[in-house]
Amino acid sequence: MENELNYTAAFEELQQIVRDMEDGEITVDELALKVKRAAELIKICKNKLTSTEEDVNLILKELEG
């Protein structure tokens, strides 16, 4: 669930930044920082779409235990 929280959080944070930008809530001072953060979040989200992190062996071990 850790991973899911991460991408849910990343997605929500990204949406918030986009909303703020659309609403004109972001000043020029913050702009560079926000855009950088948004780029990171987009990268995280994209990675989530195209990678898997679960380990079958670990799950099997837990099933046996």
Added chain:
Amino acid sequence: MSENRQIFSLQQVVSSIRKTIEERYQSSYWVKAEMHKLNLYPSGHAFPELVQKENDKIVAQINASIWNHNFQRINKQFIEVVKEPLKEGTTLLLNVKVVFHETFGLSLQILDIDPNYALGELQREREETLKKLQAERLINANQLLDFPLLPKRIAIISADTSKGLSDFMKVLNNNPWNYQFFTMLFQAYLQGDVAAPSIIEQLKRIEKVKQHFDVVVIVRGGGGEVGLSCYNNYELCKAIASFSLPVLTGIGHSTNMTVAELVAFRNAITPTELADFLLQTFHDFSVPVNDARKVLCSSSDRILERANQLFSAETKHYKNSATNYLLESKNSLLLTSQQFKNEAKSLLAHNREHLHFAQKECSNYSNRLFKLNRERIAEYVVQLQLKFINRLGKEQQQLSEMENMVRLMDPKNVLKRGYSITTINGQTIQKNNQAEIGDNITTITFDFELTSTLIKKEENGE
């Protein structure tokens, strides 16, 4: 024991029983009974156990038989109408004949089974399951769960031989957007009586490792549309409805929706459609992310442009203000300098006049003072002359008196009277200028100057 007793062979007895029964039960009867066990043999004959239960207690029980050719016909009819093969544990309406066989004993020979009754029974089971789940408020329990933003870790309940599974996996794995799913197969029977307990068992296993999964899918397909009534099984439907992860079904059939599909978080008609749904959720996540990127770019541009506009407007404003201010300052300075020049000129003129006047004043005053002093000096001169003449007379008188006195005191006058002066070394002989015996002393008289040698010296007694 009587001696004239009649003894029958066993065959005579059972033959008699058979004859009696055959006579008594000549026609067939419709009987409602639960088929407890089917007991299908490889020969194709089936020897079901029929029971009647009241409050879960068996109150009647008898063995039955279905001969191969009857079984084939009945089963085919069942599958056509009920979409289920004959299965154990269901209540059926049977057309039976009572038979007695010398070696196998009493049994009911099943000639036919009414598929429509069975269909009704299945419908009844479905209704009952629904009613029970409704009463337990479980009907939409699974649907009320939060669906994960990205259902990427999927526990699949299926069979590795299922065409449905391969369809499902093909769509997931060959998606052109390179979305990655993590899947793990939990093998189960997917149809028939064995399916419900098998699927429940796998749900229990998944529950143990549910932190590794986002959703559970049950996929099936390609196995025909027979044997799906298990998806109306109360225990199975309850397990699905109350499962802690969203359960998605893609069972693949065209008949009425089963209760399992009804209570699942989401039902897809086919495994392929289910996979498409999962991909769609990835799209739903991906599209806003892409949109976010676009919005970020356009918004950034907009914010920068706005800032730029404000800045250039501000710059222009500043330039104008500065120019105006400079011009104003210059004018003001010019004015002040002109004023200063005028002021200075007039002040200078004024001062010059003042100075001129003062100079004149000074000159007059000094002339006056000069004149005054000159007069005063002239006066002093007169006075001085008077005083001088006066004083001169007095001084002349005093002087002549003193001249007389001096003349009287001149040693010559004394010397004239016979006195002399004795000196040594030019000075009179006194205590502090003494003459010793042998010294030359000079004696001055009025007419002579005598030099003598001292031969005697006596101190004056006075």
